[in-house]
Amino acid sequence: xxxxxxxxxxxxxxxxxxxxxxxxxxxxxxxxxxxxxxxxxxxxxxxxxxxxxxxxxxxxxxxxxxxxxxxxxxxxxxxxxxxxxxxxxxxxxxxxxxxxxxxxxxxxxx
Amino acid sequence: xxxxxxxxxxxxxxxxxxxxxxxxxxxxxxxxxxxxxxxxxxxxxxxxxxxxxxxxxxxxxxxxxxxxxxxxxxxxxxxxxxxxxxxxxxxxxxxxxxxxxxxxxxxxxxxxxxxxxxxx
Numbered sequence: 342x343x344x345x346x347x348x349x350x351x352x353x354x355x356x357x358x359x360x361x362x363x364x365x366x367x368x369x370x371x372x373x374x375x376x377x378x379x380x381x382x383x384x385x386x387x388x389x390x391x392x393x394x395x396x397x398x399x400x401x402x403x404x405x406x407x408x409x410x411x412x413x414x415x416x417x418x419x420x421x422x423x424x425x426x427x428x429x430x431x432x433x434x435x436x437x438x439x440x441x442x443x444x445x446x447x448x449x450x451x
Numbered sequence: 452x453x454x455x456x457x458x459x460x461x462x463x464x465x466x467x468x469x470x471x472x473x474x475x476x477x478x479x480x481x482x483x484x485x486x487x488x489x490x491x492x493x494x495x496x497x498x499x500x501x502x503x504x505x506x507x508x509x510x511x512x513x514x515x516x517x518x519x520x521x522x523x524x525x526x527x528x529x530x531x532x533x534x535x536x537x538x539x540x541x542x543x544x545x546x547x548x549x550x551x552x553x554x555x556x557x558x559x560x561x562x563x564x565x566x567x568x569x570x571x
Contacts, residue, residue, distance in 0.1 A: 377557035379496065386546070386564065387488075387496060392557040430496050434556040438510045440486075445495040 344369065345431055345443035352449040358419040361446045363431030364412060369441065371412035375434035378407055378416045381445075382427045391416060418448070426450045453477040453560040455547045460565030467537050471565060473530040473547030481505070481525040486551030486558060487532045489543040497543075500532065501551030510552045537569045 346364045353359040363370065363378075370376055378391040389398055391407035394414060404419045414433070418425055431443040459471040473485070487499040500511040500521035509521050520533040530547055544566050548558035 373556075375556035379558070381496070386561045387558075388561070389557060389559045392555075392559070398559060428495075432496075432498070432557070434552070438552050439512060440498040440501070440551060440556060442488075442496040442498060 344435070344441050345433060347429075347431060347443040347446045349444075350447045350449065352451055353418075353421045354451045355421050355423065357421050358417060359421060359448065361416045361418075361429050361431075361448070363414045363416070363433075363443050365414075365433055366412055369412075369433040369435045370409065370414050372436055373434045374409070376407065376409060376414040377432045378405070378414075379430045379432065380425075380427050381430065387430070421450055423450050453549065455549070455560060455562030457545065457547045457562045457565035460545065460567045462568045462570070463537050465537055465539060465569060465571055467569075468533070468535045469537065469567070471532040471534065471545055471547075471567075473532075473562060475528060475530070475547075475549075478549070480523075480528045483549050484551050484554045485521075485523060485530045486548045487521060487530075488546045488548055488558060488561075490546070490564075491540065491543040494543075498551070499545070501553070502530070503553055508553050534567075539569050539571075541567060542569045543567060 379387045381387040390401040395407045454476045456474045486501040544564040546564045547562040549560040550558045
């Protein structure tokens with residue numbers, strides 16, 4: 342049972358922007374800037390797309406951006422493309438030297 | 452190029468033990484914290500354990516403490532996960548990753564995963 346909550350699914354049309362939320366508590370997301378996001382196409386290896394709330398690794402598209410407000414972190418994907426259809430997971434440091442993933446959000450590109 | 456290769460998966464019975472291994476290449480192994488992350492069938496990702504670059508600090512998910520132990524041998528460049536008293540719900544794909552506690556609290560490079568199936 343995850344300590345973080347995400348919407349089970351979101352959808353959008355090509356070219357649109359969507360936002361996926363990840364809600365935690367004042368003991369994890371609200372306390373630390375250690376939120377990361379992962380894209381996972383079924384059958385493939387998960388891929389880091391955002392780390393430390395809003396930083397993007399060199400391999401991640403500039404269409405991905407992250408933010409945090411209070412106990413909620415958000416991933417925004419702009420200019421949706423068909424290949425963005427995947428599962429997206431947030432993760433946070435919890436302060437007890439543990440890390441926790443959200444349950445995942447399935448993104449459908451209509 | 453960073454590469455991670457997991458091995459040791461297979462089919463096991465409840466109560467058995469197994470040891471997963473991860474062999475890295477393309478980076479200075481001893482300077483990176485490493486982790487194990489798993490995904491059970493139809494479920495999401497779950498952090499299992501992390502270990503510091505030197506190996507002197509480990510962290511394990513509360514639900515797995517006492518059964519799972521992460522370790523590393525920097526001289527042999529191997530990351531390991533000892534899994535004891537296997538349960539059916541340990542069935543999952545286990546990924547070796549760079550990062551995790553106590554330094555970089557994210558997982559940047561992932562192996563292809565090794566599948567573990569536990570059933571009677």
